[in-house]
Amino acid sequence: MVTNGMSETSLPLSTLLSADDIPPVHESNAAGRSPFLFTCDHYGRRLPKALGDLGLPEEELTRHIAWDIGIAGVVERLSRELDVHLIAQRYSRLVIDCNRPPSAVSSIPRLSEATTIPGNEAISREEADTRRRDIFDPYHRRIGEVIGARLAEARPTILVSLHSFTPVYAGVARPWHIGTLYHHDRTLPPLLLGSLRKEGDLVVGDNEPYAVSDVTDYTIPVHGEARGLINSGIEIRQDLIADESGQQQWAGRLARILGEMETVLRAQRVI
Numbered sequence: 001m002v003t004n005g006m007s008e009t010s011l012p013l014s015t016l017l018s019a020d021d022i023p024p025v026h027e028s029n030a031a032g033r034s035p036f037l038f039t040c041d042h043y044g045r046r047l048p049k050a051l052g053d054l055g056l057p058e059e060e061l062t063r064h065i066a067w068d069i070g071i072a073g074v075v076e077r078l079s080r081e082l083d084v085h086l087i088a089q090r091y092s093r094l095v096i097d098c099n100r101p102p103s104a105v106s107s108i109p110r111l112s113e114a115t116t117i118p119g120n121e122a123i124s125r126e127e128a129d130t131r132r133r134d135i136f137d138p139y140h141r142r143i144g145e146v147i148g149a150r151l152a153e154a155r156p157t158i159l160v161s162l163h164s165f166t167p168v169y170a171g172v173a174r175p176w177h178i179g180t181l182y183h184h185d186r187t188l189p190p191l192l193l194g195s196l197r198k199e200g201d202l203v204v205g206d207n208e209p210y211a212v213s214d215v216t217d218y219t220i221p222v223h224g225e226a227r228g229l230i231n232s233g234i235e236i237r238q239d240l241i242a243d244e245s246g247q248q249q250w251a252g253r254l255a256r257i258l259g260e261m262e263t264v265l266r267a268q269r270v271i
């Protein structure tokens with residue numbers, strides 16, 4: 001923990017990120033004209049300097065518990081190809097999970113899969129608040145602002161939250177190549193499921209490997225559903241997008257599918 005260096009008579013304000021740390025919010029193609037808006041909660045695996053390595057060896061900090069392997073390479077290409085504004089978060093989900101309500105136990109996990117996170121074990125309320133204020137809040141504030149500005153201009157906005165999932169979790173292999181994740185939206189998920197199934201070579205998860213809920217998720221309930229946007233999450237299995245050729249292939253496939261979806265939604269005058 002570092003302080004802002006104010007004298008003792010000033011209001012003490014602890015900070016997590018220092019001048020040596022990069023900002024949590026990453027954006028690409030902010031002037032993109034597409035009706036889609038992409039978010040990527042688990043885009044990066046950076047750690048603030050003040051947290052060291054959270055007490056974990058490098059092999060834990062590079063595996064799926066720390067971030068969504070491969071998704072950054074997919075979402076950047078997809079954003080370029082479809083001219084979509086992307087808002088992503090660069091710090092590891094082990095620092096604070098940007099797709100969990102801050103009140104959830106898994107927001108700052110003490111245990112992830114079978115790995116204990118020593119740097120999160122004895123965390124104080126103040127330290128937890130600081131992680132939220134420096135990483136979680138700016139990311140979600142920015143998404144909220146961008147959606148607000150688009151709604152004010154009456155720009156059609158379809159929120160797609162992109163993730164990737166580990167092929168094996170707690171010893172159990174997952175058969176799906178890709179899954180759609182949703183809660184209340186009845187517009188985008190069925191279209192997306194239909195298009196993915198039509199591909200013919202994919203095992204498609206319908207709310208698999210996870211379903212979205214208000215308790216376990218944040219981005220879709222807060223930015224999609226509460227603001228009345230058409231929305232869906234997309235989860236791609238990590239072994240398919242671990243290298244550049246896989247990322248390129250999946251970005252190309254999803255660009256085609258989302259492009260077709262935009263045409264359908266425009267024809268239906270939904271957007």
Ligand SMILES: [Zn+2]
Pocket residue numbers: 041042068162163164
């Ligand atoms: Zn994720």
